[in-house]
Amino acid sequence: AAELAAEALTRLAAGGALAGEAASRWLDAAASGPAAAGAQGASGAAVLGVAAAVPVPGRKAPLFEIGVSPGVGNKKFTAAQMALLAQCASEDGELEYTPEHQIILRVPTFEPEALVDELRAANFIVVPIGDVIKVKACDFCNLEKDDAVPMANHLQDVIGGLSAPKETSVALNGCGMACYGAVLEDIGIVYRKGGYDLFLGGKKFGRNAHPAQPVAEGIPGDQIGGIVERIVAEYKEKGHPNERFHKFFKRVGVIQGFRHVDAPVTVEVNPVCGD
Known part of the structure; x- marks a missing residue:
């Protein structure tokens, strides 16, 4: 850190x-x-x-x-x-x-x-x-639900703008509604019931877009910042040039103790009856 x-x-x-x-x-x-x-x-x-x-x-x-x-x-x-x-x-x-x-x-x-x-x-x-860490957050319901605002500001101060193998979003939502879409980002953080849920490896765009994997729930406020900082540091150290975070997470398999799990591929079958 x-x-x-x-x-x-x-x-x-x-x-x-x-x-x-x-x-x-x-x-x-x-x-x-x-x-x-x-x-x-x-x-x-x-x-x-x-x-x-x-x-x-x-x-x-x-x-x-x-x-x-x-x-x-x-x-x-x-x-x-x-x-x-x-x-x-x-x-x-x-x-x-x-x-x-x-x-x-x-x-x-x-x-x-x-x-x-x-x-x-x-x-x-x-x-x-450019290829830097972008810290984003919701507006915390017009700053009325502001419990997680200090964490958003802390992450901006510590990791915002750091160089990265590829542009990487660290997004924070201030409640379980997650209306800002943090669960779709490279690194997503959702404040809920006094703790932080962590999501890794989302991909917002493209034909194979997918949400991030939920890897931990209820992380205390005095720990989530350090965890995210260490994840970013490992990605910066081990990521290949132009390698997006979701590809890096899949390639290394485990990052800071959080294991990548391949999402099942959904196959659509058109029934004969047309229902």
């Missing part, structure tokens, strides 16, 4: 990758390096660990791409936040709304860290996009 937290401090480098991993994609010749985990605090510029590209006469600013949201459970943007996003995009950038209640901001800039600082000062969550 400590290693994941340290890595999280560098997850915004180069607009979607860890420091030194893909800086050239956005910052051309900008320098990159690991952030010092214990000393960086809340400064977005320090967390980035990437120097701004030096403006050169006649050269266009490199494109910077990040995901922005008002919160993990909070889905409501204020007018001031929307105005700030429009100001940041200006004439040369663009804003793209996603099904995850997140806006992707793409804007050419020589000072990405200053942009991140400005967005965070407006109470935005700012995360990289």
Whole structure:
């Protein structure tokens, strides 16, 4: 968990990758390096660990791409936040709304860290996009059922935006209705009756889409965070490039003590009578 937290401090480098991993994609010749985990605090510029590209006469600013949201459970943007996003995009950038209640901001800039600082000062969550861990959650019934909100925020702080073999969703529902579809995600967490149920290996799309496997019920709140962090760490360590989490779970068979079970294939038989 400590290693994941340290890595999280560098997850915004180069607009979607860890420091030194893909800086050239956005910052051309900008320098990159690991952030010092214990000393960086809340400064977005320090967390980035990437120097701004030096403006050169006649050269266009490199494109910077990040995901922005008002919160993990909070889905409501204020007018001031929307105005700030429009100001940041200006004439040369663009804003793209996603099904995850997140806006992707793409804007050419020589000072990405200053942009991140400005967005965070407006109470935005700012995360990289691409092959990273995405922490999602329902709106907790407009934040009226908020018992699991601290866990959603904790997961965002610790694993949100970490690099992964493939884009991976960690989704949390705040009650047993699971209306946000956490049980269909790569890693699903459902808060129910004071504990957390855990689901692994879902696949939301495609002809062979399937729900995640229920692997544990009633996990105490002081344990679920560590379990999910260790699952993510093992996937990061052992997953093949571009290997989705559900395929990884099936390939390794057991992850952090949770065993993969092949789902039975349903075969439709058309009866002769037509019923």
